[in-house]
Amino acid sequence: MKSFMFGLALLFACLEAVADESSGRVYQPVTDTMAQVDRALARANEEGKTALIVMGANWCHDSRALATHLQEPSIAPELEQEFVIQYVDVGYLERNFDVNRRFGLPVIFGTPSALLVDPATGKLLNRDSVHIWGNAASFSAGETRDRLRRQATAPDNSIETGGHLAALLEDIDSFEQRQAGRIYAGFKVVGPMLAAYKEGEEASEFEHYWKQLYEMRTRLPRDLQRLRREARQRVADGETDIQLDFPVYAAFDWE
Structure with missing residues (x-):
């Protein structure tokens, strides 16, 4: 906070x-x-x-x-x-x-x-x-x-993937795509408010919505990095039937 x-x-x-x-x-x-x-x-x-x-x-x-x-x-x-x-x-x-x-x-x-x-x-x-x-x-x-x-x-994700790891990374990519859609929807809400704020209009509602979007878009990249790192490590350790723990983000007011 x-x-x-x-x-x-x-x-x-x-x-x-x-x-x-x-x-x-x-x-x-x-x-x-x-x-x-x-x-x-x-x-x-x-x-x-x-x-x-x-x-x-x-x-x-x-x-x-x-x-x-x-x-x-x-x-x-x-x-x-x-x-x-x-x-x-x-x-x-x-x-x-x-x-x-x-x-x-x-x-x-x-x-x-x-x-x-x-x-x-x-x-x-x-x-x-x-x-x-x-x-x-x-x-x-x-x-x-x-x-x-x-x-x-030192490029990210430079290790060759295949098999189970490829499937796990595909699941993570799908999760990222879904959350991206939510962020784009949020941009459509806060973008006009930001422009209005620049013109001197009241910022109270903007602050409230910006806070919600800020919290998610700062958590998401860290969560994605953790998920991809965990998937690679667990496959490298020889695990099978891996179930990743995907985070759940609170609904935005505009959803």
């Missing part, structure tokens, strides 16, 4: 502060987002680099902080040698989710979400750790660089 209240207070403080800040405002709506992503992938493949697709918004403090870190003169030249960066605007949580779905990520858990993609295969390299960028403002520029490098060179 304390962590949520801190996060909510930080959200409001950041929203208030945005008007006087210009750094990191790189998330712009365009009519050809997927074409931009295609060009980034093609360039990354040609240059032998990893594609870094950053999904965020200018209203989001952490989205702008991540962009500012990536442009920091002390590390930008290094990053340019390893990554081709493409920024994608998600607006007020209502646009461009076809980008994350393209790479097998059913939903983003928050802003920003930084997707590291192998341009040759189109494989998402950091599915289990993509959620860590939701507090990007707490990282230094150097920490940001180091985390990106680790995620790019």
